[in-house]
Amino acid sequence: MSFHRHAMICAVAAALGFTAASASAVDVRYALWDSNQMPAYQQCAADFHKQHPDITIKFSQIGWSDYWTTLATGFVSGTAPDVFTNHLAKYPEFAKNGQIVDLTSYIQRDKVDPSAYANGLYQIWGRDGKQYGLPKDWDTIGFIVNMDAATKAGVTLTDLQNMTWNPKDGGSFEGIVRKLTVDRNGVSALDPKFDKTRVAVYGYQTPADINMTGQTTWSFFAVSDGLQLQPKPWDAKYAYDDPKLADTLRYLASLPAKGLSDSIQNTKALGSDAMFVARKVAMVPEGSWMITYFKQNAKFPTAWVPLPTGPLGTRATMFNGLADSIWSGSKVKDQAWQWVKYMGSAECQNRVASRGVVFPSLKGMAEKTVDAQKAQGVDSSAFLTMAKSKTFLPPIGDNGAQVDQVISNAVTSVLMGKADAASTMKAANAQVNQLVRD
The missing domain is CATH 3.40.190.10 (Periplasmic binding protein-like II)
Structure with missing residues (x-):
């Protein structure tokens, strides 16, 4: 192929958007139910995209009352989101039915530290040596x-x-x-x-x-x-x-x-x-x-x-905590894991804490959330008082x-x-x- 012909093909490809980067570009679909949390995670997604220009996070926010039925339908029809916010009362069934990914190999490969999370939050998302979610927040x-x-x-x-x-x-x-x-x-x-x-x-x-x-x-x-x-x-x-x-x-x-x-x-x-x-x-x-x-x-x-x-x-x-899980039917599991890992990172959780919407799961982040809320005129320290009181987990079975x-x-x-x-x-x-x- 002559140089001129090669250059012309490259120019046409570029004009059509077929660059090397976009050839491997991937959309990761992410679902959550809380509209209050969405802006914080959209900011995290923008930061994440700068670090991973080949991965774009596509959000869908579905209210709690419809969230789980939409998810169940998606599992059956093959249209479920790649990553979704999961709940302790719901995940046992998903795990039992093979609908969510065991994250253990990813966690070990990338050396994610379970002890970085508030006490008990990581362990509760595991069963029989398998880990089904990475903690994102806690609540009282x-x-x-x-x-x-x-x-x-x-x-x-x-x-x-x-x-x-x-x-x-x-x-x-x-x-x-x-x-x-x-x-x-x-x-x-x-x-x-x-x-x-x-x-x-x-x-x-x-x-x-x-x-x-x-x-x-x-x-x-x-x-x-x-x-x-x-x-x-x-x-x-x-x-x-x-x-x-x-x-x-x-x-x-x-x-x-x-x-x-x-x-x-x-x-x-x-x-x-x-x-x-x-x-x-x-x-x-x-x-x-x-x-x-x-x-x-x-x-x-x-x-x-x-x-x-x-x-x-x-x-x-x-003492309840949400986590992000990956759908077992996802075609982009590796990219989905990168997003899950990022949401559990200090960088994203700092963003979430600064918005004062929820208490992020990493140790020390809750105090940042309380400070952010105080700046907005809300004293939320009662929830920290409760976290230091007698806490118990939701029933899981x-x-x-x-x-x-x-x-x-x-x-x-x-x-x-x-x-x-x-x-x-x-x-x-x-x-x-x-x-x-x-």
């Missing part, structure tokens, strides 16, 4: 309080930060909830004249997104009273029949009857977070991932406070979707006041223990 639970309502009721921030709870009389927690609950005549639930049939503001609301973990609904109360739901991850024996859980559910079910909370039926329709933002509720439990939501939507002074101290003499919270359905139905019927707590949870526990052994 706290209460968010309408401080206008608190001030009006004579409740101080110190009162809120030092609440105690027990299932018999509710402790100082219930005393504060009574002060915060006001009927349409402005009478608080401490007053004998309080009209529980015409409540203007409920003092507390149990969320209606009920599941097998009880993350934001019942787990923190029950564990602070001594419940141990599962001795260790993958243990094929749950303790949903523990009387401590029945006591907790019975207590939470009593709040609507006293006029201190709205019914679970109404809360399902409205959403406890929306009720708080609309000033219909003065205090709700939520996860640290919701800090940005409330900052943007609550148009009144708020405060995050730690959960109450229970009969055990300690506060308790689920096989047949999670079926277990979730059984427990959700049982707990919902108890909280609606339609079923006896002890007998209902005993029957449900027998059913789920059979499921995890199958």
Whole structure:
């Protein structure tokens, strides 16, 4: 071939975009459910692309309610994302079905250090020597309080930060909830004249997104009273029949009857977070991932406070962590791993921490997030307080979707006041223990 002909072919190829780099260019499709986190990871993707010009990250954000069904459909149809944000309650099934990649060989090859992550976050994503996710963040639970309502009721921030709870009389927690609950005549639930049939503001609301973990609904109360739901991850024996859980559910079910909370039926329709933002509720439990939501939507002074101290003499919270997993059907696994590894790196996690949306998984990053949030006018230190309290993992075992359905139905019927707590949870526990052994 003459030099001129070669040059002409190269010029035409360049004009059409067929450069050497683009010939090997790869798109890695990445899915997540949290729109609040998306800008931080888009920034990470832009930084990543500068280092890997042949890899472009294509995002899809799907809300939680549709996320898992979309993913399941993608697994079957062969259109699932190459990389996706995964959840501890969901991954056992994906691993069992061979739908996610064991990352062990990549981790060993690239010398990723498991000890760099906050305690327990890495290990929980492994089973039988296989690793199914690289941790990206962690979360705990706290209460968010309408401080206008608190001030009006004579409740101080110190009162809120030092609440105690027990299932018999509710402790100082219930005393504060009574002060915060006001009927349409402005009478608080401490007053004998309080009209529980015409409540203007409920003092507390149990969320209606009920599941097998009880993350934001019942787990923190029950564990602070001594419940141990599962001795260790993958243990094929749950303790949903523990009387401590029945006591907790019975207590939470009593709040609507006293006029201190709205019914679970109404809360399902409205959403406890929306009720708080609309000033219909003065205090709700939520996860640290919701800090940005409330900052943007609550148009009144708020405060995050730690959960109450229970009969055990300690506060308790689920310590949950998300991870990124690779779909086993991906055609670009090596490039997908580069992206997963980058999201777990200090460079990307610094970006995430500086946005103050979530607590990244690497040790020392949470404090950076708290500082970033403080600069935005939010004190999120309550979540760090909770991380240093009694923490527990969500229940992890096989047949999670079926277990979730059984427990959700049982707990919902108890909280609606339609079923006896002890007998209902005993029957449900027998059913789920059979499921995890199958």
